[in-house]
Amino acid sequence: MRVRIANARLLDPASGRDEQGSLDVVDGRIASVGNADAADGVPDQVIEANGLWLAPGLVDLHTHLREPGQEYKEDIETGTRAAAAGGYTLVCCMANTDPVNDSPAVTEYIQRRARESASVRVRVIAAATQGLRGEIMSEMAGLAGAGAVAFSDDGSVIMDAAVMRRVLEYARGIGRPVIAHCEDLNLRGSGVVHEGAHASCCGLPSSPGEAETVMVARDLELARLTGAHLHVAHVSAARSVELIRDAKAAGVRVTAEVTPHHLLLTDEAIRGYDTNKKMAPPLRTARDREALRAGLADGTLDCIATDHAPHAHYEKDVEFTAAPFGVVGLETALAAGLELVREDLLSPLALIDRMSTRPARAFGMGGGTLEVGAPADLVLIDPERAFKVEPTGLESRSKNSAFLGRELRGRALRTWVGGRLAFALDEELS
Amino acid sequence: MRHLLGIESMSRDEIERVLETSEAMLEISQREIKRVPTLRGRTVINVFLESSTRTRVSFEIAAKRLSADAINVTRAGSSLSKAETLADMARNLAAMSADVLVVRDSVAGVPHMLAERVRVPVVNAGDGCHEHPTQALLDAFTLRQSLGSLEGRVIAIVGDISHSRVARSDIYCFTKLGAEVRVAAPPTMMPAGIEALGVKPCFSMQEALPGADVVVMLRIQQERLAGALFPSVREYAGTFGLNARTLALAKPDAIVLHPGPINRGVEIASDIADAEPSRILDQVTNGVAVRMAVLYLLTGGAS
Numbered sequence: 001m002r003v004r005i006a007n008a009r010l011l012d013p014a015s016g017r018d019e020q021g022s023l024d025v026v027d028g029r030i031a032s033v034g035n036a037d038a039a040d041g042v043p044d045q046v047i048e049a050n051g052l053w054l055a056p057g058l059v060d061l062h063t064h065l066r067e068p069g070q071e072y073k074e075d076i077e078t079g080t081r082a083a084a085a086g087g088y089t090l091v092c093c094m095a096n097t098d099p100v101n102d103s104p105a106v107t108e109y110i111q112r113r114a115r116e117s118a119s120v121r122v123r124v125i126a127a128a129t130q131g132l133r134g135e136i137m138s139e140m141a142g143l144a145g146a147g148a149v150a151f152s153d154d155g156s157v158i159m160d161a162a163v164m165r166r167v168l169e170y171a172r173g174i175g176r177p178v179i180a181h182c183e184d185l186n187l188r189g190s191g192v193v194h195e196g197a198h199a200s201c202c203g204l205p206s207s208p209g210e211a212e213t214v215m216v217a218r219d220l221e222l223a224r225l226t227g228a229h230l231h232v233a234h235v236s237a238a239r240s241v242e243l244i245r246d247a248k249a250a251g252v253r254v255t256a257e258v259t260p261h262h263l264l265l266t267d268e269a270i271r272g273y274d275t276n277k278k279m280a281p282p283l284r285t286a287r288d289r290e291a292l293r294a295g296l297a298d299g300t301l302d303c304i305a306t307d308h309a310p311h312a313h314y315e316k317d318v319e320f321t322a323a324p325f326g327v328v329g330l331e332t333a334l335a336a337g338l339e340l341v342r343e344d345l346l347s348p349l350a351l352i353d354r355m356s357t358r359p360a361r362a363f364g365m366g367g368g369t370l371e372v373g374a375p376a377d378l379v380l381i382d383p384e385r386a387f388k389v390e391p392t393g394l395e396s397r398s399k400n401s402a403f404l405g406r407e408l409r410g411r412a413l414r415t416w417v418g419g420r421l422a423f424a425l426d427e428e429l430s
Numbered sequence: 431m432r433h434l435l436g437i438e439s440m441s442r443d444e445i446e447r448v449l450e451t452s453e454a455m456l457e458i459s460q461r462e463i464k465r466v467p468t469l470r471g472r473t474v475i476n477v478f479l480e481s482s483t484r485t486r487v488s489f490e491i492a493a494k495r496l497s498a499d500a501i502n503v504t505r506a507g508s509s510l511s512k513a514e515t516l517a518d519m520a521r522n523l524a525a526m527s528a529d530v531l532v533v534r535d536s537v538a539g540v541p542h543m544l545a546e547r548v549r550v551p552v553v554n555a556g557d558g559c560h561e562h563p564t565q566a567l568l569d570a571f572t573l574r575q576s577l578g579s580l581e582g583r584v585i586a587i588v589g590d591i592s593h594s595r596v597a598r599s600d601i602y603c604f605t606k607l608g609a610e611v612r613v614a615a616p617p618t619m620m621p622a623g624i625e626a627l628g629v630k631p632c633f634s635m636q637e638a639l640p641g642a643d644v645v646v647m648l649r650i651q652q653e654r655l656a657g658a659l660f661p662s663v664r665e666y667a668g669t670f671g672l673n674a675r676t677l678a679l680a681k682p683d684a685i686v687l688h689p690g691p692i693n694r695g696v697e698i699a700s701d702i703a704d705a706e707p708s709r710i711l712d713q714v715t716n717g718v719a720v721r722m723a724v725l726y727l728l729t730g731g732a733s
Contacts, residue, residue, distance in 0.1 A: 195622045196622050196623045197622065197623030197624075197626035197627075198623075199621075199622070200592075200621035200622055200623050200624055200626075200627075201438065201598070201626070201627065202538055202539065202560060203538035203539075203557070203558050203559035203560030203561065203595060203598060204538050204539070204558075204559075204560075205559075206622070208622070272542070273538070273539030273542050273543055314515065317515065317517050318515055318516065318517065319516060319535070319537040319539070319540055319543065320537060320538065320539045320543070321537050321538075321558075322537070
């Protein structure tokens with residue numbers, strides 16, 4: 001069976017291709033790309049793309065799928081359905097499940113549940129330390145053997161520098177990156193928002209960008225010491241971008257991600273005490289946001305990652321300080337990224353690079369390419385398709401989006417995983 | 431005015447209106463029979479989830495002088511101790527046909543949040559480190575009794591500005607009424623970006639008080655010691671305490687306010703608190719009148 005997606009704008013950062021053409025899929029793999037000719041065979045089915053964008057499926061390095069243990073927020077089925085609807089074909093799920101993913105048994109369980117119920121590919125991030133306690137490292141070799149692609153304690157920050165050093169050293173031996181949520185929990189204290197005029201007016205406890213930057217600096221130094229691959233999660237402060245830029249120039253093995261909400265919003269958004277603007281790290285100033293955008297554009301920040309963090313409505317419907325940190329993001333990330341394209345910060349090709357090719361490479365995973373022979377993990381994008389972000393329109397079980405009520409532009413119309421249709425927005429492509 | 435959530439969102443006209451209405455309410459409090467039937471049949475629920483004596487009693491008296499039924503809810507013994515969420519509790523109180531919810535909470539933004547979820551007017555009676563609008567209104571009312579107008583007056587607010595809802599509301603209120611406001615604190619108690627509120631941050635009494643018509647002293651919470659914001663009570667009293675020596679830095683006839691409860695010998699010397707320049711008890715008296723005015727205006731009393 002040969003399926004041809006015809007007359008698409010093919011965007012393939014891996015090869016630099018950005019041209020009108022068609023792409024053939026045979027047996028779940030890309031069989032030809034570019035201008036199909038007779039040698040490519042006669043297609044059994046033709047999907048007319050009418051100039052829509054066809055790109056490798058998006059890859060998210062930072063997703064909380066909440067299974068096992070918190071299925072009332074999200075599970076692998078709903079979370080990956082949200083991923084497919086957002087144009088993602090691969091997500092990496094964080095280890096702070098219940099029980100914590102710090103053992104091969106949990107890693108294997110998640111992968112089994114993914115085989116049973118997931119719409120897209122799921123890769124597993126395992127805990128760096130046992131129980132996320134920041135004390136004793138997890139069985140990283142066993143976890144890697146079971147399929148873990150990276151290690152992280154995420155928001156349970158490893159505050160002890162000696163432990164972090166050993167984790168990095170050990171992970172280096174196993175050939176896996178360590179993902180660091182860089183926040184000094186002492187400096188953050190009770191802070192729930194960024195320290196500045198908006199926090200001062202709101203009277204909310206706050207912490208400065210330095211709560212992040214001192215840890216970015218520490219972890220970059222430890223990455224330099226150990227030679228390990230450090231991946232800095234959700235960079236939020238301007239100064240962090242500078243530190244990472246300098247470290248990269250000095251040859252430190254570091255990659256970094258930034259979230260859609262930090263790219264689009266600032267701390268001004270907290271003024272209404274909307275708990276869907278509460279996340280860690282917090283939204284920061286316009287100056288920070290500009291630095292993040294510039295860092296993403298020049299490649300200092302390798303990729304956009306969602307930090308998709310579902311929470312039930314009733315958990316967020318409480319006092320601002322009592323609400324859990326985090327927002328969902330899988331279904332709005334592409335549109336958020338396209339805002340940067342419309343503002344000429346990124347070319348369409350660069351956007352796909354930051355949302356697919358680079359994240360796939362950062363963790364040494366397949367995907368992120370339209371190369372012949374690669375699995376047909378594809379997304380068909382209408383960059384102009386407008387939609388209003390509303391709870392009813394989201395596939396995720398939780399609706400805690402920072403963009404609720406906002407008009408966004410740009411959506412996935414089709415998502416294929418290994419040639420199989422994982423998501424379709426409209427019956428017919430117009 | 432649908433709610434009174436903070437001074438920040440009020441116009442100068444709205445502030446003036448509350449202050450003018452308070453004049454009439456003060457007169458009621460001075461009668462032998464201190465009660466008018468204005469809000470008869472109305473129900474005011476005082477939801478005080480953080481401990482308070484002065485403000486809670488003041489709101490309760492205000493409601494009763496207007497003949498409203500006043501109900502008090504505190505955290506201990508409320509459904510919140512049964513893990514009901516605050517939003518649900520407020521919906522339940524509103525469902526009992528409350529006419530006003532007066533809300534005090536230790537978390538900033540709670541009155542705001544409840545106002546979005548119930549159809550009842552909400553009065554912020556102090557929310558965390560955010561605002562305490564009726565305190566600012568009664569402060570302005572008290573100052574106008576002595577000074578006539580705040581236009582061009584210099585007002586120094588001294589204390590833990592970072593954690594003070596009174597400071598924020600006073601800053602908004604006094605600047606909207608035309609005063610020049612300075613705030614004084616050690617840097618550990620000065621909020622980031624405070625200049626954005628149109629005030630001058632000062633780091634000593636010597637910098638803040640010269641030329642001041644008014645000195646507002648804030649209560650220093652000794653439990654902040656745990657947060658290591660200042661080294662000792664003695665050092666605080668010696669550097670930012672108001673006494674005869676530091677008060678002499680201000681104008682000779684300067685007025686002293688304090689939202690209470692006072693820490694004698696800490697932020698304010700006992701003799702200053704009790705002496706002529708202090709208007710601390712006038713503030714308390716006026717507080718009832720201002721809260722009567724707020725309840726009256728929010729329940730459509732003006733229409």
